[in-house]
Amino acid sequence: MTGWLRRKFAPGSLAGNIGAHGVSQAVNLAVQFLSIAVLSRVWGLETYGTWLILFTLPAYLAMGDFGFVTAAANDMTAAVAQDRKRDAARSFVALGRGMMLVGPASFLIAWALVAGPLAPLVALADPAAGGRAALVVMVLVAFAIAGQQLAIAQAGMRAVGAYSTGIYVITALTAVETASVLIAVVAGGGLLEAAAIYCAGHVAGAILLRVMLLRRAPWLADGSPGALRGEVARLAAPALAMAVVPLGYALALQGPVAVLGALAGAAAVPAFTVVRTMSRAAVQLTTLVSVAAGPNFTAASARDERERQAELVALSLGTALVVLVPAAIALSVVGPELVRWWTGGTVTPSVWLVAALAAAMLFNGLWVPLSNLLMAVNRQQRFSYAFVALGLVNLAVVALLVPSLGALAAALGAAALDAAMALWLALQARRLGMLDTEAVRRAPHRLAALAGRITGRRP
Structure with missing residues (x-):
């Protein structure tokens, strides 16, 4: 043992x-x-x-x-x-x-x-x-x-x-x-x-x-x-792109809260933040796998081990789908009641707000693993600047919709932003050869094989 x-x-x-x-x-x-x-x-x-x-x-x-x-x-x-x-x-x-x-x-x-x-x-x-x-x-x-x-x-x-x-x-x-x-x-x-x-x-x-x-x-x-000057010059582009990533997350996570509070008042914020906190708990579980796979993906890419790269992509995306699809359905069905119970009836989100954030959770769980793998091979330029740009556009749209939709505007904005990022990352990954039809088709088998290795059982 x-x-x-x-x-x-x-x-x-x-x-x-x-x-x-x-x-x-x-x-x-x-x-x-x-x-x-x-x-x-x-x-x-x-x-x-x-x-x-x-x-x-x-x-x-x-x-x-x-x-x-x-x-x-x-x-x-x-x-x-x-x-x-x-x-x-x-x-x-x-x-x-x-x-x-x-x-x-x-x-x-x-x-x-x-x-x-x-x-x-x-x-x-x-x-x-x-x-x-x-x-x-x-x-x-x-x-x-x-x-x-x-x-x-x-x-x-x-x-x-x-x-x-x-x-x-x-x-x-x-x-x-x-x-x-x-x-x-x-x-x-x-x-x-x-x-x-x-x-x-x-x-x-x-x-x-x-x-x-x-x-x-x-x-x-x-x-x-x-060697300092030469190394700085060589790594400047990926380093700058990496430094931009936290800004994108700040715009995506803190930005809508600030806009919602400023335009609809502090009372409108909890309905959005409490449900989003619940949804992101499941996302954190899935991103754990892609973050852990980062060093292995870096080494596999350096050695041009295509099969190993495809296996790690399949594991990251497969884990996200296995966890987040049922989580999104469960959140949409029982989320409103669960939030009411959790907050003692203080927060009562609408069904539409919960459904929008459940969709955002699913899209987020698809693009974040891909972004983690891109960062593992210093290809963050492929998405970091687009992330910031889309985050700024999202805040502008949310600001326009908050007066009429309230907290639902922030939830819809989150779903739209994550959907756009999922599409963008899928395109970038496809161009880099990380996603191809054969890899997607064999993803369930790869996932089962990896689970067998970890548990010691052959699938």
């Missing part, structure tokens, strides 16, 4: 990647649940709300790599798959040196903003932070910079076939950090103590993961000096 588990869930295997992401998602859900329950009760809603606002800073600063970390991770994975270790090492060293410049620069810019034009805003958090809000912000900035170094180490782990090992380390780090913060808060700690624990945890995690990486692949540290 132990030998079977090692074979099936070995680092770098598809089953191993899926298992690692499954554990990570479960831990993250538990962390969110416990954090909300403990911090809101111990700190109180006002202090906890201030913490949530300040804790968004690392997420924004994490985008300070301008997409280069992910683009370089894909490039290194492809290079190793083609046995071009010197090229992978050159990219890794250049990436590390580049981020060593970006990190301190980000810290200095943040310090100048906090001490200057943003000082009045930061001061508003002083009551919750014991008069040390500026220090809390700077510690969180350091936390974000450490997170960039952690991401670089994980990029290397991905390249050398230890992707799932890195995910497990990061997941364990998340659990330890959160447990430490909750213990400190219950013992009387405030925002500064919590920020310091997160920062120290990320620094230790980045060091640990880098040591693990270089023990596994010491040759990664032997990249050619002076």
